[in-house]
Amino acid sequence: MLEISELRKRFAGGPEAPEGKVALDGIGFAVRPGEMFGFVGANGAGKTTTMRIVMGVLQADSGSVSWQGKPLSYADRRGFGYMPEERGLYQKMRVAEQIEYFGRLHGLSPAAAGKATADLIERLGLGERKGDAVESLSLGNQQRVQLAVALVHDPEVLVLDEPFSGLDPLAVDTLATALQERCRGGVPVIFSSHQLDLVERLCDSVGIVSAGRMVATGTVEELRATEGGTLRVVVRDPQPGWADGLPGEVTVNGDRHVLRAQDGDGQEILRRAAKAGHVEHFGMERPSLTQIFKEAVA
Amino acid sequence: MNGLLLVARREIATHIRTKAFIISLLITAALVGAAAFAPKVFGGPDSYTLGTVNSQQLPLQAALPDAEIEWRAFPDEAAAKRAVLDGDVDAVLVDGVKVISDGEIDSELGILLQSTNREVKLGAAGVNIPPLQMESVGADTRYQAARTGIAVVLVLVLFMLVIGQTMTVAMGVVEEKGSRIVEILLTSIRPWQLLGGKILGLGALGMINLVAILGVGVAAAMVSGVAMDFPPGMPGIVAGVLIWFVLGYAFFATMAAALGSLVSRQEEVGNVMSPLTMLIMAAYFVAFYATTEPTSTLASVMAMVPPFSSMVMPVRMAAAEVPIWQVGLSMALMVLAVLAVLSVAAKVYERAVLRTGARVRLGDVLRGK
Numbered sequence: 001m002l003e004i005s006e007l008r009k010r011f012a013g014g015p016e017a018p019e020g021k022v023a024l025d026g027i028g029f030a031v032r033p034g035e036m037f038g039f040v041g042a043n044g045a046g047k048t049t050t051m052r053i054v055m056g057v058l059q060a061d062s063g064s065v066s067w068q069g070k071p072l073s074y075a076d077r078r079g080f081g082y083m084p085e086e087r088g089l090y091q092k093m094r095v096a097e098q099i100e101y102f103g104r105l106h107g108l109s110p111a112a113a114g115k116a117t118a119d120l121i122e123r124l125g126l127g128e129r130k131g132d133a134v135e136s137l138s139l140g141n142q143q144r145v146q147l148a149v150a151l152v153h154d155p156e157v158l159v160l161d162e163p164f165s166g167l168d169p170l171a172v173d174t175l176a177t178a179l180q181e182r183c184r185g186g187v188p189v190i191f192s193s194h195q196l197d198l199v200e201r202l203c204d205s206v207g208i209v210s211a212g213r214m215v216a217t218g219t220v221e222e223l224r225a226t227e228g229g230t231l232r233v234v235v236r237d238p239q240p241g242w243a244d245g246l247p248g249e250v251t252v253n254g255d256r257h258v259l260r261a262q263d264g265d266g267q268e269i270l271r272r273a274a275k276a277g278h279v280e281h282f283g284m285e286r287p288s289l290t291q292i293f294k295e296a297v298a
Numbered sequence: 299m300n301g302l303l304l305v306a307r308r309e310i311a312t313h314i315r316t317k318a319f320i321i322s323l324l325i326t327a328a329l330v331g332a333a334a335f336a337p338k339v340f341g342g343p344d345s346y347t348l349g350t351v352n353s354q355q356l357p358l359q360a361a362l363p364d365a366e367i368e369w370r371a372f373p374d375e376a377a378a379k380r381a382v383l384d385g386d387v388d389a390v391l392v393d394g395v396k397v398i399s400d401g402e403i404d405s406e407l408g409i410l411l412q413s414t415n416r417e418v419k420l421g422a423a424g425v426n427i428p429p430l431q432m433e434s435v436g437a438d439t440r441y442q443a444a445r446t447g448i449a450v451v452l453v454l455v456l457f458m459l460v461i462g463q464t465m466t467v468a469m470g471v472v473e474e475k476g477s478r479i480v481e482i483l484l485t486s487i488r489p490w491q492l493l494g495g496k497i498l499g500l501g502a503l504g505m506i507n508l509v510a511i512l513g514v515g516v517a518a519a520m521v522s523g524v525a526m527d528f529p530p531g532m533p534g535i536v537a538g539v540l541i542w543f544v545l546g547y548a549f550f551a552t553m554a555a556a557l558g559s560l561v562s563r564q565e566e567v568g569n570v571m572s573p574l575t576m577l578i579m580a581a582y583f584v585a586f587y588a589t590t591e592p593t594s595t596l597a598s599v600m601a602m603v604p605p606f607s608s609m610v611m612p613v614r615m616a617a618a619e620v621p622i623w624q625v626g627l628s629m630a631l632m633v634l635a636v637l638a639v640l641s642v643a644a645k646v647y648e649r650a651v652l653r654t655g656a657r658v659r660l661g662d663v664l665r666g667k
Contacts, residue, residue: 052481055481055485057481057485074488077485078485078486080485082481082482082485084478084481085478086477086478087477087478088477088478088479088480088482089477089479090477091477092312093308093312101304101308102486104304105301105304105305105487149482150482
């Protein structure tokens with residue numbers, strides 16, 4: 001299990017802001033083996049800073065990161081796979097050579113690095129481009145190479161900063177499949193994203209970060225439960241004033257009246273609606289992750 | 299394989315197949331090769347075309363063994379005059395008593411003709427004058443021209459290689475920092491491995507360049523015959539150049555890596571490197587001065603002071619005899635300087651290379667802020 005606890009980080013200020021900027025204000029969460037953890041939050045909320053600290057690229061002012069119950073060491077991190085926010089590849093180096101090189105740096109033998117590279121090129125659909133320089137590749141293909149670099153040494157943990165940004169739906173699927181495979185193999189995966197529908201679809205659990213603090217964590221289901229649902233009733237052509245005294249708000253859309261209520265007796269509402277007119281829709285609306293997110297960071 | 303060697307191997311593999319590397323190597327080798335032929339083409343031994351009208355040829359060859367002297371016979375003075383005015387001959391001896399030439403005669407040729415004529419006439423009269431023995435009691439200056447020539451070529455080659463490889467190191471550091479590759483690299487290897495591997499790899503490339511250039515230069519000198527004029531101890535001079543290149547490159551490249559790690563964009567490299575570029579230029583100017591004044595106080599002192607010594611000493615060694623203790627002391631000082639720079643630069647690099655964004659101030663890094 002990867003545990004991040006009570007991380008704090010303040011960046012030194014310049015002449016305009018001598019007090020500096022607090023990037024992390026005691027953030028903490030845990031990712032279990034085989035769990036895909038979606039890290040969401042507004043720009044500047046602290047996602048990248050957290051990931052950089054996990055990867056040892058940045059030092060926290062306080063707090064700790066531990067892996068398998070022990071403080072994370074350099075040797076542990078060598079076994080991690082990392083995709084930084086700003087993509088880092090040697091532009092003039094060829095695709096296959098590049099993936100293999102990073103495999104070797106992570107300690108693979110030439111044969112193992114070659115085999116892992118060939119597998120990844122196959123799986124990520126880079127076969128036709130393996131001899132090309134990275135700079136000649138489309139953004140989507142560069143991102144595939146970037147992911148291959150993070151995966152080549154069969155990492156024990158994956159830390160990916162915005163792996164899906166700027167990708168077309170097909171590339172998203174390829175990458176998502178590759179990540180899910182690793183995850184099923186027992187690897188904890190942390191990734192940040194602004195594509196909340198994607199996070200909702202892929203992740204076992206979600207952490208919502210705001211202003212350097214974790215404001216909500218749990219499975220999407222758990223987050224929904226705490227948020228509660230909204231009852232939505234659509235009645236066509238009802239008698240005026242039908243909803244007087246009922247909880248919630250009514251919006252009128254032509255001859256359709258839509259009632260949304262957070263609480264109240266659903267059965268009572270249904271009876272009143274049926275008496276007043278023709279009920280077209282009656283149901284609980286489950287909040288999307290986007291709604292939960294907006295609610296949480298508000 | 300160790301991370302350091304992997305990094306070094308990547309640097310070599312990446313650069314050695316670029317067009318820039320191959321073209322610059324070919325051009326430099328061609329220039330050095332051409333320099334080895336230049337003395338034959340431009341300097342060369344003297345050659346005179348002389349004529350006679352009703353005279354004996356004078357035995358000039360004995361007095362001037364290196365010169366090429368060609369004699370032509372003319373039927374009369376009028377034909378000889380025409381040949382002189384047309385520039386076909388340098389001078390014509392007429393009736394064994396006068397010499398005609400176009401304008402004033404070349405002074406060396408004039409003296410030569412006078413003295414040889416005198417000797418022949420005296421010899422004919424039975425007076426035999428033994429030639430004067432020439433003996434130098436000062437320094438051996440036989441090889442001075444060759445020494446200066448070698449030194450001039452060396453200073454240029456050393457300067458170009460040191461500044462070229464040093465800039466390559468700085469740009470490589472910034473490439474990795476600016477593109478954040480360094481963030482991935484440093485989760486799998488230590489900063490010293492990345493820094494050391496880069497310096498080692500690019501240094502090996504510089505060495506390949508240098509050996510190729512020296513090889514072409516020496517081979518061309520042998521073919522052209524210039525090698526005949528080489529001073530004794532040429533292998534020592536060549537070996538010295540290689541060692542001094544390693545020391546100088548290690549010093550400047552390490553500093554370049556530290557300075558490069560302060561910035562995140564290629565456009566800023568020139569700016570942040572300018573103090574170092576100026577230092578290398580200064581060393582180059584002193585070394586260039588040392589090619590002609592190798593025994594001057596300035597050259598002698600700067601040949602001891604790191605990092606100037608890395609360029610001045612090899613040039614001085616080529617241009618003049620340098621006592622071996624001076625070479626040893628100068629090398630020892632330079633090694634110490636390299637070690638000092640390595641320890642400071644490694645720290646700067648480690649602290650600055652992950653701090654992307656605005657330019658990092660050197661003072662902050664040194665204070666560990």
